[in-house]
Amino acid sequence: MRIHILKNYEELSKKAAEIIKSQIVLKDDSVIGFATGSTPLGTYKELINMHKEGLDFSNITTFNLDEYYGLPASDVNSYHYFMYSNLFDHINVSKKKVHIPDGEVKDVDKFCKDYEGNIAKAGGIDLQILGIGKNGHIGFNEPDDNMDVPTHLTDLTEGTINANSRFFDSIDQVPKQAITMGLGTIMKSKRILLLASGEDKAEIIEKMLKAQVVTTNIPASFLFLHNNVDILVDEKAASLMER
Numbered sequence: 001m002r003i004h005i006l007k008n009y010e011e012l013s014k015k016a017a018e019i020i021k022s023q024i025v026l027k028d029d030s031v032i033g034f035a036t037g038s039t040p041l042g043t044y045k046e047l048i049n050m051h052k053e054g055l056d057f058s059n060i061t062t063f064n065l066d067e068y069y070g071l072p073a074s075d076v077n078s079y080h081y082f083m084y085s086n087l088f089d090h091i092n093v094s095k096k097k098v099h100i101p102d103g104e105v106k107d108v109d110k111f112c113k114d115y116e117g118n119i120a121k122a123g124g125i126d127l128q129i130l131g132i133g134k135n136g137h138i139g140f141n142e143p144d145d146n147m148d149v150p151t152h153l154t155d156l157t158e159g160t161i162n163a164n165s166r167f168f169d170s171i172d173q174v175p176k177q178a179i180t181m182g183l184g185t186i187m188k189s190k191r192i193l194l195l196a197s198g199e200d201k202a203e204i205i206e207k208m209l210k211a212q213v214v215t216t217n218i219p220a221s222f223l224f225l226h227n228n229v230d231i232l233v234d235e236k237a238a239s240l241m242e243r
């Protein structure tokens with residue numbers, strides 16, 4: 001696990017975008033796992049600038065980590081909407097190669113199996129981008145006694161519903177469930193890039209890195225078992241870490 005401490009959010013976003021760019025330059029048909037949330041927004045802005053300067057996304061395949069269950073893709077709070085408005089509409093990614101879990105699917109089990117199958121068919125994820133929740137979740141893999149391994153439907157915790165209510169008119173509108181890649185799906189990625197920014201994330205970053213244990217109480221701690229992980233933190237998120 002490589003920990004990089006960046007001066008601020010802007011530097012973190014630039015570094016993350018550079019890592020993604022290198023992946024695509026090395027292998028133009030890379031399979032990239034994208035994440036939503038506030039943290040990767042700066043990275044996506046950098047990628048859009050890189051595209052304006054010539055970075056070609058036309059051969060990449062993408063798989064998103066998760067989607068709210070119960071929201072149509074057209075809803076402004078869906079992760080479909082997020083990805084298109086913040087990235088995909090501004091780069092030359094092929095819409096046919098974009099995969100985001102379907103928040104309205106009826107046969108969830110079949111959908112999740114197919115999602116896993118499609119990742120495998122694409123050759124596996126070369127680089128998966130992750131944020132981290134204040135409770136240590138990655139994707140919507142929330143702390144629990146047991147963790148689902150593959151892509152699955154999950155209940156959101158109260159903390160996550162509260163945290164995400166900032167985007168909705170009222171907390172009642174926040175979906176209570178989501179379809180998410182499982183920890184097994186994430187761990188199969190060849191390389192993982194976790195981004196954490198701001199004081200809000202300092203406690204969980206310190207807790208996870210200090211403990212050096214793998215626990216379902218901190219889903220992100222499973223990344224200790226992966227051999228190709230970069231964790232990018234800005235100074236605020238690193239403020240409680242021991243140097």
Ligand code: PGA
Nearest residue numbers: 037038039040131132133
């Ligand atoms: P954030 O979300 O980037 O909006 O902080 C991260 C997460 O909950 O995974």
